[in-house]
Amino acid sequence: MIISVASGKGxxxxxLVATSLALSLKDRCRVQLLDCDVEEPNDHIFLRxxxxxxxxxxxxxxxxxxxxxxxxGKCAEVCAYHAIVVFSKHVLIFPHLCHGCGACxxxxxxxxxxxxxxxxxxxxxxxxDSIDFVQxxxxxxxxxxxxxxxxxxxxxxxxxxxxxxxxPGTSCPVVESIKGGDFCLMVTEPTPFGLNDLILAIETVxxxxxxxxxxxxxxxxxxxxxxxxCLRENLPILLTIPLDNEIARLYSRGVTLAEGxxxxxxxxxxxxDRIQEIVDERSRCLKR
Amino acid sequence: MKEVVVLSGKGxxxxxSVVACFAxxxxxxxxxxxxxxxADLHLLLQPVIREKYDFWSGQVALIDEDKCTQCGLCQxxxxxxxxxxxxxxxxxCEGCGFCARICPAGAITMKENMAGQYFISDTNYGTLVHxxxxxxxxxxxxxxxxxxxKARALAEKQAAEYIISDGPPGIGCPVISSLSGASLALLVTxxxxxxxxxxxxxxxxxRHFDVPALVCINKYNINEDNTYRIENYxxxxxxxxxxxxxxxxxxxxxxxxxxxVVKYCDGKVSRQIxxxxxxxxxxxxxxxxxHHADIRV
Numbered sequence: 001m002i003i004s005v006a007s008g009k010g011x012x013x014x015x016l017v018a019t020s021l022a023l024s025l026k027d028r029c030r031v032q033l034l035d036c037d038v039e040e041p042n043d044h045i046f047l048r049x050x051x052x053x054x055x056x057x058x059x060x061x062x063x064x065x066x067x068x069x070x071x072x073g074k075c076a077e078v079c080a081y082h083a084i085v086v087f088s089k090h091v092l093i094f095p096h097l098c099h100g101c102g103a104c105x106x107x108x109x110x111x112x113x114x115x116x117x118x119x120x121x122x123x124x125x126x127x128x129d130s131i132d133f134v135q136x137x138x139x140x141x142x143x144x145x146x147x148x149x150x151x152x153x154x155x156x157x158x159x160x161x162x163x164x165x166x167x168p169g170t171s172c173p174v175v176e177s178i179k180g181g182d183f184c185l186m187v188t189e190p191t192p193f194g195l196n197d198l199i200l201a202i203e204t205v206x207x208x209x210x211x212x213x214x215x216x217x218x219x220x221x222x223x224x225x226x227x228x229x230c231l232r233e234n235l236p237i238l239l240t241i242p243l244d245n246e247i248a249r250l251y252s253r254g255v256t257l258a259e260g261x262x263x264x265x266x267x268x269x270x271x272x273d274r275i276q277e278i279v280d281e282r283s284r285c286l287k288r
Numbered sequence: 289m290k291e292v293v294v295l296s297g298k299g300x301x302x303x304x305s306v307v308a309c310f311a312x313x314x315x316x317x318x319x320x321x322x323x324x325x326x327a328d329l330h331l332l333l334q335p336v337i338r339e340k341y342d343f344w345s346g347q348v349a350l351i352d353e354d355k356c357t358q359c360g361l362c363q364x365x366x367x368x369x370x371x372x373x374x375x376x377x378x379x380x381c382e383g384c385g386f387c388a389r390i391c392p393a394g395a396i397t398m399k400e401n402m403a404g405q406y407f408i409s410d411t412n413y414g415t416l417v418h419x420x421x422x423x424x425x426x427x428x429x430x431x432x433x434x435x436x437x438k439a440r441a442l443a444e445k446q447a448a449e450y451i452i453s454d455g456p457p458g459i460g461c462p463v464i465s466s467l468s469g470a471s472l473a474l475l476v477t478x479x480x481x482x483x484x485x486x487x488x489x490x491x492x493x494x495r496h497f498d499v500p501a502l503v504c505i506n507k508y509n510i511n512e513d514n515t516y517r518i519e520n521y522x523x524x525x526x527x528x529x530x531x532x533x534x535x536x537x538x539x540x541x542x543x544x545x546x547x548x549v550v551k552y553c554d555g556k557v558s559r560q561i562x563x564x565x566x567x568x569x570x571x572x573x574x575x576x577x578x579h580h581a582d583i584r585v
Contacts, residue, residue, distance in 0.1 A: 010299010039458035101384030143461035171427035252511035254481035
């Protein structure tokens with residue numbers, strides 16, 4: 001079972017939910033936590049994992065063998081990202097624009113282009129108690145998080161439960177993180193910003209055809225419009241977390257809800273049971 | 289004309305609430321919402337849309353089923369796993385066009401992709417340039433660059449003193465696109481370990497792109513020990529912390545009323561944000577005979 005924890009708006013409590021869910025389930029079955037928020041990964045702050053391995057994430061960028069190159073300009077013509085400029089005696093490559101599609105090297109008539117790896121980040125893996133932990137980290141100054149996310153997701157273990165912490169927003173990194181999952185948990189807050197971004201994020205998940213449910217964090221603040229929206233759209237509200245000084249203080253110190261207030265563990269296992277029910281029900285419907 | 293961009297690394301630290309107040313406090317400014325992925329500034333500034341444009345960016349592959357011989361070459365070649373069962377999975381397609389070039393049956397064409405919309409709007413506090421990225425589109429930073437370009441052109445036309453931009457969370461393409469070439473970055477953080485961790489990374493990005501940065505600690509009283517930690521860290525880094533804003537429910541109340549906090553009530557939060565804006569203005573004001581680089585912090 002792959003559960004993605006997403007939000008649209010940043011700072012609504014994705015990390016809080018993802019880490020507490022993982023900790024609450026770890027005694028029941030194999031649990032894996034994958035932090036796909038590679039621009040700002042935070043799960044490690046809460047789980048303090050032992051990092052056992054680290055692997056560089058590279059994207060293939062072209063290198064031109066000037067002795068073979070006839071400066072025909074084919075590579076520049078085929079590059080959709082304008083990452084290659086060909087002069088009469090020289091080829092200029094802009095690696096930060098390259099997406100690594102491979103068209104230039106394949107289509108070069110002189111076979112003058114090879115590909116070399118350019119490091120854009122790392123994927124670290126390890127464990128926190130019995131939780132398998134994986135996180136991606138985009139290098140500072142690099143623009144493209146998607147290849148790092150892809151690499152993190154290669155480590156998804158099909159056995160047991162995999163929890164994916166998704167970056168905020170609604171665009172490509174979010175799609176890459178959620179894609180292929182069984183369920184998407186949307187964490188939001190009951191404010192106009194929370195609602196606006198929830199609606200956008202739900203639209204994104206809908207394009208992927210993945211079932212979703214909502215967690216409302218900091219209930220007691222804001223207004224009741226998020227609940228109204230969920231009712232109207234038939235989105236199940238699976239858990240609510242109140243606006244509470246103690247919860248905020250724990251979070252600020254990097255302590256999860258499952259550890260700082262153990263009574264929450266049962267609520268998170270209950271949350272998982274409801275997700276399981278929804279996913280099972282759906283697969284029964286699909287079979288029919 | 290000076291351009292201030294408000295960033296944070298971590299989401300939800302209060303960027304948009306601060307920007308909306310700046311909009312209300314600044315005279316002669318143009319406003320830009322660079323968080324095109326999950327834009328919220330319009331909820332506080334209540335814009336009336338004056339101009340609306342489509343944003344076309346990149347291409348997506350399209351397979352003509354009648355011509356396709358199902359040879360599978362495109363599927364093998366695509367590095368983005370964007371072709372499955374001889375169909376294009378458009379959310380995965382990065383528009384490189386490799387498949388269209390190699391298809392032996394000539395069955396693949398590339399079509400232009402409508403990636404979103406952008407708007408020029410009137411608000412009570414000045415012109416706002418904002419955008420909406422299409423659902424599940426790639427946020428390459430191009431739409432952000434376009435928003436900034438429009439804001440700059442408008443600011444020049446109106447002889448505005450400031451451009452105030454609301455930045456996206458994170459450190460990737462849209463952040464780089466919002467930041468490069470700005471006069472100043474204001475980093476809004478919160479006294480949580482996540483907030484500190486993300487502040488460190490976004491500060492590195494500012495250094496990398498050579499934009500001077502200032503820090504503001506929002507909800508500072510949630511954990512005062514962490515507030516001291518941030519102040520210490522910033523001191524070691526030679527970055528000034530220019531404001532502490534307390535946690536107060538009025539921020540959300542103002543949001544529910546669709547107003548910048550400074551227009552909603554006169555409490556401690558509003559006073560601090562007022563001081564914060566004065567501080568920002570002071571940093572942006574280049575004194576006579578002083579080069580811009582001299583005010584770098």
